[in-house]
Amino acid sequence: MNKINSIDEYHEEYAKSVSDPERFWAEKAETFSWHKKWNEVLEWDFHGPSVKWFKGAKLNITENCLDRHLENNGDKVAILWEPNNPNESSIEITYTELHSRVCAFSNVLKRNGAKKGDRICLYMPMTPELAIATLACARIGAVHSVVFAGFSARSLEDRINDATCNIVVTADGGFRGEKIIGLKNIVDKALENCPSIEKCIVLKRTNEEVEMKSGRDVWLHEELDRVDDVCPAEIMDSEDMLFVLYTSGSTGKPKGVVHTCGGYMVYAEYSFRNVFQYRDEDIYWCTADIGWITGHTYIVYGPLLAGATTVMFEGVPSYPDAGRFWDICDKHKINIFYTAPTAIRALQACGIDFVNKHELSSLRVLGSVGEPINEEAWHWYNDEIGKGRCPIVDTWWQTETGGIMISPLAGLTSLKPSYATLPLPGIQPCLVDADGNEILGNDVQGNLCIKFPWPSMIRTTYGDHKRCKDVYFSAYEGKYFTGDGCRRDEDGFYRITGRVDDVINVSGHRFGTAEIEAAIDEHENVVETAVVGYPHEIKGQGIYAYAICHDPKVDMTSFIQEINKTVTEIIGPIAKPDKIQIVHGLPKTRSGKIMRRILRKIAEGDVSNLGDTSTLLDPSVVEEIKTGAGLV
Ligand code: PRX
Secondary structure (H helix, E strand, O other), X not given: OOOOOOHHHHHHHHHHHHHOHHHHHHHHHOOOOOOEXXXXXXXXXXXXXXXXXXXXXXXXXXXXHHHHHHHHHOOOEEEEEEOOOOOOOOEEEEHHHHHHHHHHHHHHHHHOOOOOOOEEEEOOOOOHHHHHHHHHHHHHOOEEEEOOOOOOHHHHHHHHHHOOOOEEEEEOOEEEOOEXXXXXXXXXXXXXXXXXXXXXXXXXXXOOOOOOOOOOEEEHHHHHOOOOOOOXXXXXXXXXXXXXXXXXXXXXXXXXEEEEHHHHHHHHHHHHHHHOOOOOOOEEEEOOOOOOHHHHHHHHHHHHHOOOEEEEEOOOOOOOOOOHHHHHHHHOOOOEEEEOHHHHHHHHHOOOHHHHOOOOOOOOEEEEEOOOOOXXXXXXXXXXXXOOOOOEEEEEOOHHXXXXXXXXXXXXXXXXXXXXXXXXXXXXXXXEOOOOOXXXXXXXXXXXXXXXXXXXXXXXXXXXXXXXXXHHXXXXXXXXXXXXXXXXXXXXXXXXXXXXXXXXXXXXXXXXXXXXXXXXXXXXXXXXXXXXXXXXXXXXXXXXXXXXXXXXXXXXXXHHHHHHHHHHHHOOHHHOOOEEEEEOOOOEEOOOOEOHHHHHHHHOOOOOOOOOOOOEOOOHHHHHHXXXXXXO
């Protein structure tokens, strides 16, 4: 069953995974259903990079998520869906029903011209149809590219064009708390500049009036009436692409991280089962959106591969009030609850009354993901939500890693607040110093790399393999570089300290500072911007923008509104700056490079020790910025 049952077993498994990784993963892979087994377990070279797991094997991941469970577990609930509005009924979809609905959706895709290898964009609210559409793509061998439905038309357009998608699936609108988001209108705007799109399939969810472009747009419910629910799964090669998911880096536009079928499947299930110590009767809820990697691996694939009941929530934690998460935990008797530190901090700030109205007695395991969890939030989560009896798994991983890499195994690994603790079997982390030398021993700190391949690792960045090599495999010879800083304590436990590159993590969402700068620069009054992150009580990091304006004597209230509008249009509302400071100059070196280190310090409010400023072209710039003049 691939389940680790004690900490001693963990250490044994870990040792095996390092001494003979191929044998280790072959054993794990045996439990899945394959059309053909592999000729070779692993072929790899981190210089290419080229990594192939289960080479020559044939499979379809949806047969493992669905068909495999039908005989013994067909009546078990696969997806338990909780709507935005608590007065609307929740929906239970059994494995048998899910199988049938995925097959029908697959036939809708095929009817609309989808073929194996096509890229299909999903821009949808958190309805069951999003999970179904994801699986339907996988069933017919199309590559899904889910775009979080909070991104703007411009972001959507860029992602559709980068992967040259031919179909987009969306909804008329989406409910988010009190708000209705007009998704189809956003798609229409994006599609003005997306020549590769031939069809747009629209789910009716909010009953918004939308325009349907004849020949291009079709209603999902009408299409479903025209198909049956028989759809044999396309047989895929283990290394065929399963999905592309866009994520931000320190430079350029977001890149499409590519994951493939076989290795991703094995690791998604293995990590799900072990980290959460999943039991067959568990009700499991991950509060992420499927638009992020957490939703891909730990709402859809991991739980369904394990035959679990996975809860999907359409709404937001604050609607109708800040007790909604706890309400859902009691209502559906959630046993495993997985969320982000930003949500924990936001709910903590709303007061304990929202928690105390609920029993929370079904909870057994709590999870955290997306950003470092500070000790205060950890203790609140542990004491008030877990009532001191639920282990917290602080799971460190990334879009690129496909699955959880460093985390306690619930109830087995001893816990230490703010530590992700130990690597999963098969994961070989190492810390490196600025010169790229591996830092050995314990009680050390450095940049976090992974020195051996794992099954669910990134294979390439869509359409630009060189970028994948440059970003992840070039900084340190022969190693995958995560972009994170990390401490390994005296017991060998890992603590992620945050990004060491120009990526900021706002409420668990990743942005490149350059990406936000480019958006702000589009405002007509802005000459140049520099964006940095700063500690934010709820969001983890906030966005601090220093802007040089053509006309610095602006009405600040309307300037902020305009900047927010510009950023919302170009990226999405989640990338709006929290603070803007209008400045006359930015601290630049003689070669023109902005010294962000100084700006970061000022943003953190630490102006006493700005370090060496002698290499600056104009050190007086710093004096002005330091005073906080022009800050709003
Ligand atoms: O900096 C780390 C942080 O989030 C980054 C990855 O972001 P993304 O690809 O969007 O994936 C988020 C969900 C897996 C990492 O480089 N991060 C993620 N989890 C943790 C974390 N930082 C500290 N502790 C974590 N548990």
